[in-house]
Amino acid sequence: MAADALTAPAVDASGGRGRHGPGWREEARSDVYWGLAHGLPRLLIRAAARRGDLQGRLMLVPASGDQVWELLAQAQAAGPMIRSRLSYLTADHAAVREILSSPDFRSGRPTRADSPVERLLQRTVPRVPHPIEPPSLLVTEPPDHTRYRRLVTRVFTARAVERLRARTEAVATELLDGLDPATPVDLISSYCTQLPLTIIAEILGVPPAQRDLVLELATRAAPSLDFGLGWRQFRTVTAALRDFAQWLDTHVERLRRNPGEDLLSQLIEARDEAGALDDRELKAIAGLVLAAGFETTVNLLGNAIVLLGKHPDQLGRLRGDSALWPNAVDEALRVDPPVLLTARVCTHATSVAGAEVPAGTQVVAVLAGANRDPKVFDDPARFDVARENARDHISFSGGRHYCLGASLARMEGEVGLRALTERFPGLRLLPGARRRPTRVLRGYEILPARLR
Numbered sequence: 137m138a139a140d141a142l143t144a145p146a147v148d149a150s151g152g153r154g155r156h157g158p159g160w161r162e163e164a165r166s167d168v169y170w171g172l173a174h175g176l177p178r179l180l181i182r183a184a185a186r187r188g189d190l191q192g193r194l195m196l197v198p199a200s201g202d203q204v205w206e207l208l209a210q211a212q213a214a215g216p217m218i219r220s221r222l223s224y225l226t227a228d229h230a231a232v233r234e235i236l237s238s239p240d241f242r243s244g245r246p247t248r249a250d251s252p253v254e255r256l257l258q259r260t261v262p263r264v265p266h267p268i269e270p271p272s273l274l275v276t277e278p279p280d281h282t283r284y285r286r287l288v289t290r291v292f293t294a295r296a297v298e299r300l301r302a303r304t305e306a307v308a309t310e311l312l313d314g315l316d317p318a319t320p321v322d323l324i325s326s327y328c329t330q331l332p333l334t335i336i337a338e339i340l341g342v343p344p345a346q347r348d349l350v351l352e353l354a355t356r357a358a359p360s361l362d363f364g365l366g367w368r369q370f371r372t373v374t375a376a377l378r379d380f381a382q383w384l385d386t387h388v389e390r391l392r393r394n395p396g397e398d399l400l401s402q403l404i405e406a407r408d409e410a411g412a413l414d415d416r417e418l419k420a421i422a423g424l425v426l427a428a429g430f431e432t433t434v435n436l437l438g439n440a441i442v443l444l445g446k447h448p449d450q451l452g453r454l455r456g457d458s459a460l461w462p463n464a465v466d467e468a469l470r471v472d473p474p475v476l477l478t479a480r481v482c483t484h485a486t487s488v489a490g491a492e493v494p495a496g497t498q499v500v501a502v503l504a505g506a507n508r509d510p511k512v513f514d515d516p517a518r519f520d521v522a523r524e525n526a527r528d529h530i531s532f533s534g535g536r537h538y539c540l541g542a543s544l545a546r547m548e549g550e551v552g553l554r555a556l557t558e559r560f561p562g563l564r565l566l567p568g569a570r571r572r573p574t575r576v577l578r579g580y581e582i583l584p585a586r587l588r
């Protein structure tokens with residue numbers, strides 16, 4: 137692809153047909169897919185919510201508001217496993233943990249592999265790599281999942297992450313040096329995004345000149361994890377994923393020809409007894425690591441800055457005892473997690489928390505709810521940077537899909553928050569903060585602040 141094609145998305149942001157866009161046949165197929173995967177569930181969710189169904193209401197609650205906590209408290213009061221009109225739902229810490237770790241539950245769609253609906257979905261799914269379509273790690277199960285994880289963790293080691301600490305500190309300093317304390321700033325675009333984006337771009341060998349493009353593509357593709365997307369939004373997201381895939385093709389080819397010291401170059405070379413990852417697998421993993429590697433960490437930084445802004449006494453404790461920072465990061469992840477929920481499908485009839493769960497049932501596991509389970513966390517809504525069991529949150533999921541980037545995210549959270557609050561002790565948040573419209577990913581889009 138020509139260099140200028142990297143800066144000009146092949147399909148415009150409204151999802152219209154561009155020069156390299158899909159043909160009409162593919163568009164028609166993708167409309168059928170949207171109807172089955174999003175349109176129909178959307179109607180069902182709305183109908184359930186109108187009838188007062190807790191799960192339906194939870195799925196439609198605006199990402200901007202705090203009503204989510206009220207609904208989750210209602211869910212907890214209704215018992216550990218709730219049978220809704222749509223599926224099962226749990227906001228119970230023990231049940232969420234059990235489901236995520238159980239071999240009786242798998243990730244992916246609830247439809248059976250041999251059902252006519254699944255066959256139609258397979259035939260019509262847009263031919264673009266998607267974070268919740270195979271071979272993405274998120275929806276792959278053993279034995280493939282075990283193999284992918286083994287190969288990725290071979291290069292993504294705790295030691296490799298710890299080596300990045302000094303670099304993360306240097307990037308944070310550089311970014312803070314660039315902020316003008318005399319004028320109000322948007323902390324999300326000037327700091328919370330730039331820090332994890334720079335680090336993950338370096339991990340994956342993305343040249344600095346291409347970071348803004350990656351940011352733009354990932355932002356457009358962020359709602360890809362949401363359920364019940366509207367038709368227009370589905371098209372916009374599909375177009376963004378297609379542009380992202382085209383960019384990634386070029387990037388991987390460049391590293392193949394000219395490998396660097398980065399982890400993606402190592403992953404291209406990584407092999408096990410079954411050989412190297414094939415092209416599709418490699419790009420699915422690289423794409424997920426790149427997107428997951430900063431979208432969520434931006435949310436961690438933004439959510440934590442708001443929590444610290446609302447609780448100056450807690451910031452005061454951190455100033456008095458900097459050894460509390462790692463725990464403060466976990467407490468922020470517990471109280472306002474960057475990922476609201478995930479879901480699993482029961483493969484064999486089983487029971488969880490005393491409830492019978494039939495095979496084929498989908499269970500929505502609300503991570504944010506588990507994190508505020510009063511059976512595990514005293515006064516769960518209280519933000520307490522010294523909470524002893526803050527690390528027992530489930531914001532990084534659990535079991536075999538436990539977040540691959542958890543130690544990187546924790547390190548970036550600690551370095552990023554500490555550097556910001558030490559450099560600008562008089563930092564004040566200004567009115568005008570706005571949350572992102574995404575539902576599964578929870579974070580801020582704009583966070584205006586005065587630095588002194």
Ligand code: HEM
Nearest residue numbers: 273274428429432433436474478532533537539540541545
């Ligand atoms: C605060 C930041 C982060 C949060 C809250 C977070 C959260 C999560 C969650 C909840 C899952 C599992 C979803 C499920 O079980 O269905 C997950 C998986 C994953 N995360 Fe993260 N993540 C963060 C940062 C990162 C970073 C920095 C990276 C990359 C370097 C990363 C890479 C991944 C990958 C590759 C998976 C898929 C693992 C698998 O399915 O085996 N994440 N993350």
